[in-house]
Amino acid sequence: MATKTWHVLELLEWTTAYFEKHNIPNPRLDAEVLLGHLLEKSRLQLYLHFDMPVFQNDLDVFREMIKKRIARTPISYLTNHKEFMSLNFYVDERVLIPRPETEFIVETILKADADTSQSILEIGTGSGIIATSLAVNKPEWDIIATDICKDALAVAEINRDAHDCSERITFLHGDLFDPIKQLESTRRYNWVVSNPPYVMTNDYASLSPDVCNYEPHIALFAGEDGLSIIRALIAEAPNYLQPEGKLIFEIGDTQTEPVKALFQEQSAYKKYQFIKDYAGKDRVVLASLE
Ligand SMILES: C[S@@+](CC[C@H](N)C(=O)[O-])C[C@H]1O[C@@H](n2cnc3c(N)ncnc32)[C@H](O)[C@@H]1O
Structure with a gap:
């Protein structure tokens, strides 16, 4: 038959x-x-x-x-593809799948400093989407991006090279600001940028299986209160920023109050604001030293 x-x-x-x-x-x-x-x-x-x-x-x-x-393997790991800022990116199980909300970070930076050349330090670059989309939009900007995970950096390099940005983005491996401390220079940056892990360890069970069974846990979880990386970013970023520099990072939708409390402990910041996502929830924090 x-x-x-x-x-x-x-x-x-x-x-x-x-x-x-x-x-x-x-x-x-x-x-x-x-x-x-x-x-x-x-x-x-x-x-x-x-x-x-x-x-x-x-x-x-x-x-x-x-x-x-x-x-429940996520679609993006099956197609090895995710669009971000209207650009195509390669993804696999070594990196978090880029989320649309993260575009608010890139858009905010692009809008804030459209005409002057900027130096950017990104912490936790993962697939390299933030660094690469900034470099594609602003070829004259200078970008250093770090990650604690060597496997993630291998994916970031694929994306950086696919978008012809290898001259403009340097990737460094290590914990938070450690790779920057190891650089000889005492250079300071216009921006410290991050989409850090921010899920509370205890929230594991509430995540969908697509997320908790497949995406890298180092990209998701940040201790019992979900703030371990955010706390370090707020505390340490002023040491790497120029006097008029800015810190911008993503937060979870229940983290507004704890993040405000962390800023109140830091006199280095003159102001900070929360930027809402498509669902009207606080999602990005923009803080400034001047
Ligand atoms: C939420 S993912 C964000 C990835 C990418 N920037 C994005 O927006 O899709 C967080 C990234 O931070 C990295 N990371 C986690 N802890 C870190 C640390 N202590 N130092 C540097 N990077 C870290 C993870 O490996 C992961 O790639």
Whole structure:
């Protein structure tokens, strides 16, 4: 008996129903993104090719992708892709998947200092999205970015090089500001930037399985109160900033009050403000030494 030939539309419908049965959020979207990735077509192109047959070798690969998605592997790790600031980035299990909220950090910096050349120090660069999107938008800026995780820096280098920014971004390995202390120079920066880990250890159980079973825990968790890295950033950044320098970092949506308390302990900052995300929650903190 001849084996069945699958076409794009029925494969999408079958996969959507299967994802629904397994409680995968956004089942149709996930089916389209995975099939589009496999067939190297955009979602729009899939719609224009609903009748296109999908052959056995592709079906075999697709079946494996479906199994992994049912096991809650995040879509971005299956496609090795995430868009950020309208740029394409490579991602895999070595790095946190970039979140749209983090774009507020990049947009705030770009808006604040549109015309003057800036020096940037990023702590915890992960996939390198913040450093790379700043460098793409501002080729004359000088950027140093660090991470405690060597594997993450390997991904950051892939992204930096893919966007032709290798001349403009230096990656350094180490804990917080340690790699900067080890540099010979006593240079000070216009900006210290970070999207640090900020999840409380006890919140582990409340995270979705896509997050807690797959994303690197070093990128998520920051001690019992979720503030261990933020506390160090607020305390140490003034030592690396120019007199008019600024610290900008992302926070969790329940961290406004504890972060205010940390700033009140630090006389170096003259002002700070919270910037809200798309859901209207405090998400980014911008603090200034002048
Ligand atoms: C939330 S992820 C952010 C990654 C990326 N900047 C982004 O926005 O998608 C935090 C990053 O900080 C790094 N990190 C965690 N603890 C660190 C530390 N003590 N010093 C430097 N980097 C650290 C992690 O390895 C991870 O790559």
